[in-house]
Amino acid sequence: MENITNEMAELEEKAEILKALSHPIRLCIVKGLMEEEGCNVSKMQYCIDIPQSTLSQHLAKLRNLNILEGNRNGVEVNYYVVNEDAKKIIRTLF
Template sequence: MARATKNNYFTEEQKLTARFAKALAHPVRIAILELLNSKACCYHGDMAEELPIAKSTLSQHLKELKDAGLIQGDITPPNVKYCINRENFKLAKVLLNKVLE
């Protein structure tokens, strides 16, 4: 019998849930999501004025959220506009609620 490895032991749903949870594992990212969820979209510069962190740090956190699929960005130099990825945001709520029930 084949031995289970990390990649085939966990379901895709479990892996995706962990990916979302990891992206949420910092208070700045929670603040970013709350800010974006309260607006249709927001420019990087506007977020930097509202959140008490450096622009470079903000960019790193935005990248984590974008890589997890929770936000999406529209890059039209010199502006970068971010908004919630509504489909994945809803999916994250469902998956995380399953874990927390």
């Protein structure tokens, strides 16, 4: 029974990653960060052409699911894709 519980926890975790990446903007963010690591919010906002507040909400969701990690560099934060499952999904799709 413990094995099924562990497996369900893993399946739920993977489902959350898939849900997060199912949104076009978040998919675009992760794909873009895989192409150009260490991008900051200003550059992402310019490339995606969405309001900064909207971008911040999407980044927060991706950070909360441990898909992205931000590293502070002075006043800006550079983002990186750190989740291997998310990287595999993006590579498979594109």
